[in-house]
Amino acid sequence: MHPLIGDLSELKDSEVDSKINELTRKYFATNSFELKTQISMALDTYKEELAKRQRIAYEKMMNTRNKDLDKLIKVN
Helix, strand or coil: CCCCCCCCCCCCHHHHHHHHHHHHHHHHHCCCHHHHHHHHHHHHHHHHHHHHHHHHHHHHHHHHCCHHHHHCCCCC
16 A cells, blocks of 8 residues: 555545546656656555455445345256
8 A cells, every 4th residue: 555645435436447547647658667666556555445346346236136046047
């Protein structure tokens, strides 16, 4: 996690995605190794937040799905 990035839970998914796109563009626009390292750390932080949100959404979807369909196909 990048030490200068605060709490990302306040941001919307679209804002996190937008920030990832912006940082990616800046990463490829610079030639400074040090700056690329800092941008990479920030990118990792935003990507981890987005992955966490997607994992939570997937788990929620799996827990609320219609489980009756699982009984239709039986494999022996």
